[in-house]
Amino acid sequence: MSGAFRTPTGGRIDRLHPVSFTFDGRHYSGFRGDTLASALIANGVHLVGRSFKYHRPRGIISAGSDEPNALVGVGRDEAHFTPNLRATQVEIHEGLKAESQNRWPSLAFDAGAINDLASPLLPSGFYYKTFMWPAKAWTTFYEPKIRAMAGLGRAPEAPDADRYSQHYAHCDVLVVGAGPAGLAAALAAAATGARVILCDEQAEMGGSLLASTRSLIDDLPAQKWLAETLATLAAQENVTLLPRTTAFGYFPHNMIALAERVSDHLAVPDPELPRERLWQVRAKEVVLATGALERPLVFPDNDRPGVMLADSARTYVNRYGARPGKRAVVFTACDAGYRAALNLAAVGVEIAAIADLRPSPSGELASRALAAGIEVRPRTVVTGTSGRLRVTGATLARLGPHDLGPAQKVDCDLVLMSGGFTPSVHLFSQSRGKLVWDETLRCYIPGTSVERERSAGASRGLFELGEALEDGYARGAAAAQAARGGSAPARSFATLAVRLGTDGHIGATPHRRNPAFAKAFVDWQNDVTAKDIKLATREGFRSIEHIKRYTTTGMATDQGKTSNMNALGIVSEALKTPVPQIGLTTFRPPFTPTTFGIFAGAARGELFDPARTTPIHGWAVENGALFEDVGNWKRALVFPREGEDLHAAVARECRAVRSSVGLFDASTLGKIEIVGPDAAEFMNRIYTNAWAKLEPGRLRYGVMLREDGFVMDDGVIGRMAPDRFHVTTTTGGAPRVLAHMEDYLQTEWPDLDVWLTSTTEQWAVIAVQGPKAREVLAPLVEAMDISRAAMPHMSVRTGRVAGVPARVFSVSFTGELGFEVNVPAEHGRAVWEAIHASGQKFGITPYGTETMHVLRAEKGYIIVGQETDGTATPDDVNLGWAVGKAKKDFVGKRSLARASMSAPDRKQLVGLLTVDPGVVLEEGAQIVADPNVPVPVPMIGHVTSSYRSAVLGRSIALAMIKGGRARIGSRLFVPMPAGVIEVEVAEPVFYDPKGERFDV
């Protein structure tokens, strides 16, 4: 019922729980515990995909994360659709929908397969040599065609409906990989009491033990030992077991990133569960027990569906009860091929022959194969296969001393291949550990560690079960010892397991076809063949990185897990250079492809970035404000009334301030309390202004430069006491200013006795602006005198407003009489509402940032970041008066002395009046002296601020113009796409130039 190729018994699948699923719309049945690949194999389905370039039919090659071919799209709907998943890793569940990729119109008949016929035209790098004529055709014709052919699966079209979460964890010992070595390492480390995390990328822990049928550990069948060991570990509080969790990245200072697949394998996941979870683990010590990957053999047509890695075929039979075929030819360079043959034969797969590259296979497995009546052909290679959508036969030939013997075709529906095993050193290499070439094993193994890390078992070339267990235990104990002291109890493992030896092969195998045309695949997914790699070497590419990039070998979604070593072998032969001298491409994270969503985690929409709101925010929301984003802040932009557009609302707000009184939430201003005996001296050094003589109770506008002389920030500063300043900064500049101050205080002037405290969040700031401001505020004020006589413009008083302790600044960013009321943030809204109530009889009008901008522009006040852009000196923006010329030094002073800083053609702040008063210039528009010259038109400045002024009944603008002050009164031009706008250069103060309105 779950497939004709299912074995009657055995395997770790749950035969009591059948699961139905679809692949390309066809219904199939499998069992709980199946992967999509094992379930398809049990149903006799091998054709699962098409290759990237040639669109050749492809089957399942492996049983794990190294799979290059069997990539599928999975998802019940568009919002849950994921392309490019490996069928070998997808666990089936009831109702799973999977589809094949990169084929049209169907998997069995794919029009793209024409590329296979055209393949002589498509060698490595063909696209660098052609598609250049005519020049424009690349973008308009060739590239779109190539793009449509490229790509594997399709991207989802609907936003992802799933959630992702993120965990940070610390542990003493992180063990990566729960095969024999990893399990033993975890046992040892856990026994010391160390906090242990053991993770494994598969659904079940156990690694190679999951496919074991005959091995014994401590007199128990391996799978029973595994169950007991996992139970032992699970019972320990200091152990965290993470199955379905891939350690994908090894980052500096022992931070390892894990991706846990939480709910994709469930038919009906708990909605509380995320889809996946990112673990960022800071481990004191790491044990890498990442095992080894079987190498394919590189022979012609080694890519037909039904050609499979031998040990993977064994996994399908032993672990999943799925027979990958009926009659198999085994091509091997090591004993693993024999083990697979024996296991397959045991479930009724006929073994037509074992072709062994080695001259005289010997050892236990070979003897057992012979005893079982399997035909073993030493010194024999597979030189090709036949079949289209499924392999139908293999051609075998005997290796002679100089040449190949006659070819013999053997019918089969399965070709197993084994070139030996390659240790998985990906994470070790990511950790920047040094790999060393092991001439005996013919592979790279971990050498010197850089991080606090050690490899164990097969990942360092110890392939035998007993040695992997012993090594894992020793390494786990050593890791725990290094992490926190304490030693694990001595333990040894009595194992009875077949020895596979260390034979193997890298590179291509001999065949009798024309090597210029035979397709012997090295990288299945990217369709890179042995001849492609040889072509690259002929074209002068010698570095393995060049060869990789030119041929794209190892750059597919499997990142070369199956291909890298064979590619090295072929290059080595082509260049007649030993492998270690060719080098190795860098292993980069992630180990396997990792979902973008887990990196983003909860950071989406409103949670993408925190929104800072003021204490008055709720009131503004209730009163219909529109908001703008300023840094993290939400600021009220304008308070439109019913039926008003933005312009009308701003004009009304502006008129209210000019004629009566307005109310503005200035709480976002940065605030820093500067306190200490040396506070004034500190201020002198940080700001351009002189501070020593500022009396307590007075305010001063301060300008701050970077050390390179350019304006960094500004703000009004109150001297609260001889040793205390209340500093304000721009909204966006607050953290930068405090950091700048701390930097100088801590590292340049540690002798100054000054303390800096950010008070931005502590004060709500309510600006009451307009001729009626004093009358509005006066009834609410206690313990201070804000009368005109007692509190002149630019002074500060302390007392109570609406019953709340307050610092009141008489200050104006509007040109009108104004106060800024600072009250503790928690009272902000109450005081705002009290002032609002008090102002009712004057028609008090709340206004937003847009009105604030217009009013200040009418007065020619700059906004740092709008008029200045990091290239303006104080003099450029008419703030030369704020620079204390008599001061010996302040931050930025020396830079102002450079010739460039007083060059006559520097841009200077001026006003602009359009000749047509109804025209509002565009902010950012460029200004020219002569609009009638051809491109490139010399530009002499740009518009920094531009508004309709309600009070002036016309447009106004501020601009930075080269030599601008000398141009006041002259005409300039603003060339816009729709026509040239004529402007007159003006003083930048448009309203009340004498400043008589501050003190009405």
Add this chain to the structure above:
Amino acid sequence: MQKFSGFALLRNALGGHQSWGPQWRNPAPKEAYDVVIVGAGGHGLATAYYLAKEHGVTNVAVIERGWLGGGNTGRNTTIVRSNYLFDESAALYDHAVKLWEGLSQDLNYNVMYSARGVLMLAHNHHDVVSFRRHVHSNRLNGVDNEWLTAEQCKEFCPPLNIKSMRYPILGGALQRRGGTARHDAVAWGYARAADARGVDIIQNCEVTGIRRDASGAVTGVETSRGFIGAKKIGVVAAGHTSVVMNMAGVRMPLESYPLQALVSEPVKPAFPTVVMSNTIHAYISQSDKGEMVIGAGTDAYTSYSQRGGLHITTHTLDAICELVPQFRRLRMLRNWGGIVDVTPDRSPILAKTPVPGLYVNCGWGTGGFKATPGSGHVFAHTIAKDEPHPINAPFSLERFRDGFLIDEAAAAAVAH
């Protein structure tokens, strides 16, 4: 040089591509050269190519510590654009774009320059004003760049999310001539074309010293393969510039930072253009192969490690998933780092140095790839004539002393 063409490909196909020769030689270093270029990245190889092609200086060696094109040339996100604010920058980068437009034909190597447009997104009022300033400045400088409303951005790039996000898109600046090119092909194309004109490209040869005579002028380089004489030396060593210049006793206004990038698994065409967002720190395009190519800002600290922290990648992907929420299920395939050399004003240095015969081309920061042809072209002029081309004259070392900075970064800085 064997000419590359569709016809040549066809002819070779019949013979199984057995007759293609090496794209460049693998020569042993000569005793001395007229010019030695240190660094066989795109800029260095381009410099050598234009020295030979434009100035007839063919006795040139390009010396490379590793393999050619293996530094930032092979590690960047391949974006090409020229919509810079200041006249000096616009002239430099647009000079490059003009060369990009005919580069495949000039080099006889398909560098796959794809003018698919570069769209820079504005998320707040400051961005809007800043980009409009760029647009107007570019227009008057003859550099294409246009302002799009949010809806027009969406129309130009349909996968974009413009509304349901923390910082909704308010508009964007689009340079239609901007786009991408195939980074490796640029290095290989220049290498092959330079080699064909007689330039020696010497790989696996590390410079360990710069030799100077009594007058202070350079006489050659010490290398891991021995001394190589040179009348002039052009240092084009990107992240390693400080290290090389230090050998000549020149202390540079440079810091080297890790810059990370990543690609997704390849998918069918799903993203038509290049989108950049400086405000939420991410950029994305889709390669011809189908991978989403994604980059972000630098790590915080100087480093030569060619890798950075996971938190930088995480932050980048936060932004990508906001901009294109349907890509949240795509998967990261590769993540890597380069070393970018950053100047105080974020503009490059292409200049003579205080040491006679020593020239330097560096400081491209995160944006050097786009400038490759233009940079090589004007730097070759600078070396050949011993004086800068008018385009690179402003990009001197002296500007830091005199304060004539070309501060593109400050000009775009956010402050209110």
Add this chain to the structure above:
Amino acid sequence: MLLIDCPYCGLRPEIEFRYGGEAHIARPADPSALSDQEWADFLYARTNPKGKHAERWRHIHGCGRYFNAVRDTVSDFFVTTYRTGESRPETEESAR
């Protein structure tokens, strides 16, 4: 994400810190006495070594203090951290 040993707080992850550039570049006592070139060198010239680098960090989401560190810019491993005002410790070339 690096792990940084704040001399005041102990080992903390990098995201708690802000990098502060090269250490031991003291602001001249009398900037007006410097030539333009000397001033530019102070402002802009950096050692930018490939190898041991003395640099400043600030534990901004912790104690708020600046301190110095010697870090190998090839491996990104710290050799040592020390307090502002202390001179750069002698470090072995092979330190990890």
